[in-house]
Amino acid sequence: MxxxxxxxxxxxxxxxxxxxxxxxxxxxxxxxxxxxxxxxxxxxxxxxxxxxxxxxxxxxxxxxxxxxxxxxxxxxxxxxxxxxxxxxxxxxxxxxxxxxxxxxxxxxxxxxxxxxxxxxxxxxxxxxxxxxxxxxxxxxxxxxxxxxxxxxxxxPAPTFNISQLQQSFSQRGLSMEDLVALSGGHTLGFSHCSSFQNRIHNFNSTHDIDPTLHPSLAASLKSICPIKNMAKNAGTNMDPSSTTFDNTYYKLILQKKSLFSSDQALLTIPKTKDLVLKYASSKEAFNTAFVNSMIKMSSITGGQEGRKVCKVVN
Known part of the structure; x- marks a missing residue:
């Protein structure tokens, strides 16, 4: 602390x-x-x-x-x-x-x-x-x-629990609503094994696998990400429609099929769980919330100049 x-x-x-x-x-x-x-x-x-x-x-x-x-x-x-x-x-x-x-x-x-x-x-x-x-x-x-x-x-790390997520977002002036909406960006893309390894190997002293992870997904992830002989770029898509922006991410959370601890953590308190349920049932509600939160997040400013080339300062 x-x-x-x-x-x-x-x-x-x-x-x-x-x-x-x-x-x-x-x-x-x-x-x-x-x-x-x-x-x-x-x-x-x-x-x-x-x-x-x-x-x-x-x-x-x-x-x-x-x-x-x-x-x-x-x-x-x-x-x-x-x-x-x-x-x-x-x-x-x-x-x-x-x-x-x-x-x-x-x-x-x-x-x-x-x-x-x-x-x-x-x-x-x-x-x-x-x-x-x-x-x-x-x-x-x-x-x-x-x-x-x-x-x-x-x-914010993929291993964060809900209190760590809340603290990370609130320090930037972002609310719990923003947290749940912006997490929906996980509907796009690919994750390497390192981001969800904690859920499928040596989860804690009593469970090798995170008990909140669906058994079929856990088995699939363990085959992709064995402890030994793991391919350098091994991993999996964030969701089955990983090149389409939709609300599948929230449906997967409810099915215990989200990849990250930080995703599943959204079900651990009533406020964020209610929002997951809302966005899982309404793509329109998710889209509206995502837009509002993206505008809010992208309005956090802090620079000093206009660069001529993006990879180097003037």
Missing amino acids: ASILALLPLFFSAFSQGNALSLNYYTKTCPDVEYVVAQVVREATMKDKTVPAALLRMHFHDCFIRGCDGSVLLYSKGGNKAEKDGPPNVSLHAFYVIESAKKAVEAKCPGIVSCADILALAARDAVVQTGGPTWDVPKGRKDGRTSKASETRQL
């Missing part, structure tokens, strides 16, 4: 609504920015169906460290190990999509649009490309100049 309390000043100084965001921020200076970014995301998705999940996760991981400031895009340099090389982020990919979008935007309106805004737009476009809802993205974020791998330990 002491270490968590010691981090609180960092959280409150790093996360703010300080940069005023606006839906019309680039109307006069770069009116085509949204079209340009969407086109790049669309073309990348046509070539690689894993791109949308990667972009959505990248944006989430960016916003949860120092606010949505594009710091996750910076490369390690010299003695500084950047966020993208921190343990929770080594599996992030599709950085090239943001670089391509930045290059295309710079060709239209040089020196205007931040990398943080491009990432926020790309995350929205990723959801749209997979059949999810669209929304108007507030713009005007600045890019951060600091990126430290050591700070990625602040990201």
Whole structure:
């Protein structure tokens, strides 16, 4: 607890609504920015169906460290190990999509649009490309100049229980409603064994397998992720429709077939359980909640500049 309390000043100084965001921020200076970014995301998705999940996760991981400031895009340099090389982020990919979008935007309106805004737009476009809802993205974020791998330990872990999740989200001004809605992003993508290994091997002193995990799924996961001789990139899709943005994630939680401890933890208190039930029964309710929470999360700001190239500071 002491270490968590010691981090609180960092959280409150790093996360703010300080940069005023606006839906019309680039109307006069770069009116085509949204079209340009969407086109790049669309073309990348046509070539690689894993791109949308990667972009959505990248944006989430960016916003949860120092606010949505594009710091996750910076490369390690010299003695500084950047966020993208921190343990929770080594599996992030599709950085090239943001670089391509930045290059295309710079060709239209040089020196205007931040990398943080491009990432926020790309995350929205990723959801749209997979059949999810669209929304108007507030713009005007600045890019951060600091990126430290050591700070990625602040990201909510897949092993978190409900109280740890609540603390992580509340430190960023996000509610329990936001927690459940944003967790729905797990409907997209792929997970490596390391993220759910705790549930299928040596779970605790009395159970080898997490008793809240459905036996058939546990058997399947154990065959994919044996303790020994595990393939380097072994893992499984987040859900059977892992390239489609839908509410299957919540249905799987109710069936005890979600991958992460943090997913199943949403059933452990009445408030979050009620929301899981609501979103499992109504895709529309989930879409509405997800949009509201994405706008709220992506409005956490914290940068200082507009980068010319997303992977290096000016």
